[in-house]
Amino acid sequence: MKPVIEVSDLKVFYEDTQALNGISLDVYPNEILGIIGPAQSGKTTLLKVINRTLEFTQGTSLEGTVKLDGVDINSISDVHGLRKRIGMVLPLPVGLPLSIYDNVAFAPRTSGLRNKSELDEIVERCLQQAALWDEVKDRLDSLGTKLSGGQQQRLTIARALSHKPEILCLDEFSIAVDPITTMRIEDVLKTLKEEMTILLVTNLVQQAKRLANRTAFMLNGDLIEIDETDVIFSDNPTSQSTYDYVNGNFG
Amino acid sequence: MNAKIMNRSELIYHIIAIVTLAIIIFLFWNFSTDKPHVEGEITSDLAVDDTSSLIDRYLYRMIPILCGAGLFSIVIALYLEEWLTQTTWQYRIIERYIVILAKVPSLVYGIFAVYFIVFHSQKVLNYPLLLIAILLVMPVTIRSTQKAIQSVDISVREAAYALGATKLRMIADNVLPNAFPLIVAGICTAISRILAIVALIVIISNWINSSNIFTIPKSAVVLISSAVIASIFSSILDYKQVT
Ligand SMILES: Nc1ncnc2c1ncn2[C@@H]1O[C@H](COP(=O)(O)OP(=O)(O)OP(=O)(O)O)[C@@H](O)[C@H]1O
Ligand SMILES: [Mg+2]
Numbered sequence: 001m002k003p004v005i006e007v008s009d010l011k012v013f014y015e016d017t018q019a020l021n022g023i024s025l026d027v028y029p030n031e032i033l034g035i036i037g038p039a040q041s042g043k044t045t046l047l048k049v050i051n052r053t054l055e056f057t058q059g060t061s062l063e064g065t066v067k068l069d070g071v072d073i074n075s076i077s078d079v080h081g082l083r084k085r086i087g088m089v090l091p092l093p094v095g096l097p098l099s100i101y102d103n104v105a106f107a108p109r110t111s112g113l114r115n116k117s118e119l120d121e122i123v124e125r126c127l128q129q130a131a132l133w134d135e136v137k138d139r140l141d142s143l144g145t146k147l148s149g150g151q152q153q154r155l156t157i158a159r160a161l162s163h164k165p166e167i168l169c170l171d172e173f174s175i176a177v178d179p180i181t182t183m184r185i186e187d188v189l190k191t192l193k194e195e196m197t198i199l200l201v202t203n204l205v206q207q208a209k210r211l212a213n214r215t216a217f218m219l220n221g222d223l224i225e226i227d228e229t230d231v232i233f234s235d236n237p238t239s240q241s242t243y244d245y246v247n248g249n250f251g
Numbered sequence: 252m253n254a255k256i257m258n259r260s261e262l263i264y265h266i267i268a269i270v271t272l273a274i275i276i277f278l279f280w281n282f283s284t285d286k287p288h289v290e291g292e293i294t295s296d297l298a299v300d301d302t303s304s305l306i307d308r309y310l311y312r313m314i315p316i317l318c319g320a321g322l323f324s325i326v327i328a329l330y331l332e333e334w335l336t337q338t339t340w341q342y343r344i345i346e347r348y349i350v351i352l353a354k355v356p357s358l359v360y361g362i363f364a365v366y367f368i369v370f371h372s373q374k375v376l377n378y379p380l381l382l383i384a385i386l387l388v389m390p391v392t393i394r395s396t397q398k399a400i401q402s403v404d405i406s407v408r409e410a411a412y413a414l415g416a417t418k419l420r421m422i423a424d425n426v427l428p429n430a431f432p433l434i435v436a437g438i439c440t441a442i443s444r445i446l447a448i449v450a451l452i453v454i455i456s457n458w459i460n461s462s463n464i465f466t467i468p469k470s471a472v473v474l475i476s477s478a479v480i481a482s483i484f485s486s487i488l489d490y491k492q493v494t
Binding site for chain 2: 098106159
């Protein structure tokens with residue numbers, strides 16, 4: 001199968017600290033790739049490279065290539081178009097200072113969609129996918145930033161889905177969400193997998209085990225191991241540190 | 252404002268900015284006092300009872316200038332924050348000047364204003380008016396717009412960009428709505444300053460033109476109270492923005 005994302009020998013530097021030390025991995029269509037690893041291992045950095053939001057951090061440089069459908073993402077001149085193909089959900093919910101409706105309609109509107117009924121449809125579909133519709137359907141006009149933390153996080157997920165991305169990156173989405181809602185979102189992700197590829201960065205090892213088809217383990221900027229989730233969580237993964245991390249006796 | 256410890260390079264920028272500013276003011280002062288000042292030229296067109304003509308002449312002419320300067324300063328602040336980003340040296344130098352100008356107490360502008368308007372009123376009106384309006388309005392509004400822009404969280408920007416927004420779109424949808432109360436607050440502060448100064452002019456011209464220096468003209472009272480109202484309004488907006 002042809003990979004959607006090919007990362008080869010990716011190195012990222014922040015000023016003079018190196019965050020990624022030459023990472024290579026492929027992501028295949030319609031899979032959920034779990035990315036696990038302790039803090040500071042470079043998980044967020046990897047996602048930021050993929051949708052090119054790393055550019056907003058000053059003093060960064062990178063080596064190596066990231067290809068999306070065979071095209072080097074750094075050679076793509078339409079960055080905004082690229083970012084629309086790659087949805088991103090950040091660890092803490094970031095509400096745009098807009099109403100719930102406008103938050104979700106933001107991306108479709110930036111691509112020029114003005115038709116009210118189409119927008120309504122998108123908003124409803126995305127909020128439903130993010131398991132938020134029932135809670136907010138009566139107050140779509142109130143400010144998104146006034147929702148609770150967990151609701152806001154689901155709003156960011158709805159927002160990320162609104163432009164039908166080919167790839168959905170989730171960066172520790174469950175930090176601000178309660179376990180029951182987390183379960184609901186996880187169910188959503190399982191169905192979304194039919195339509196898109198999902199990169200799931202998570203601190204909850206069990207979440208990767210539940211959801212991911214394949215799992216990558218990162219440590220201090222290195223990719224220690226990437227394999228079928230069953231293998232990573234089995235009693236004999238290739239690397240001893242993977243085993244230790246997965247079984248919670250790390251450090 | 253968040254308390255930041257001033258590092259050495261910042262201190263140097265401050266000193267350079269203050270010295271240059273002092274030189275400019277000194278030159279300006281020299282240039283203006285060099286002109287021979289004829290006693291008989293002290294005018295009486297600011298007579299106390301002639302309030303309406305005063306307001307016609309000074310305030311109304313100032314308001315369009317004020318608005319223009321306010322709008323222009325929003326553009327400058329956006330340029331500074333969004334295009335000239337904080338790490339460039341041009342940004343740092345310009346920022347020093349703006350901070351210093353914004354901190355100058357209105358009394359200082361008042362002296363300028365009184366000097367030019369009361370004593371040179373017949374000839375040089377537009378020019379000092381323009382100067383005062385610019386010195387008075389722009390630093391305050393640029394500063395407040397800048398702060399408002401900075402208060403937009405970096406992750407909000409990233410989120411907007413991640414949704415495919417262009418820079419202009421991001422500014423229009425995320426930065427400006429956030430910045431709006433602070434911008435209005437800045438303009439209100441500037442207006443209150445300018446009203447206070449005009450009040451000062453009215454009072455001083457009253458001193459010059461009448462023997463009884465203890466009467467405060469009605470128009471001055473009106474102006475001062477509007478200044479107070481404007482500044483209260485602006486601090487309310489400021490407060491709302493903070494909380
Ligand atoms: N803006 C930045 N400036 C400088 N260094 C940074 C910056 N962001 C990240 N780093 C460094 O890059 C390395 C990887 O950070 P990254 O945020 O990618 O880790 P992470 O795996 O996402 O960690 P976490 O689980 O805590 O989110 C760390 O050593 C970190 O200190
Ligand atoms: Mg992270």
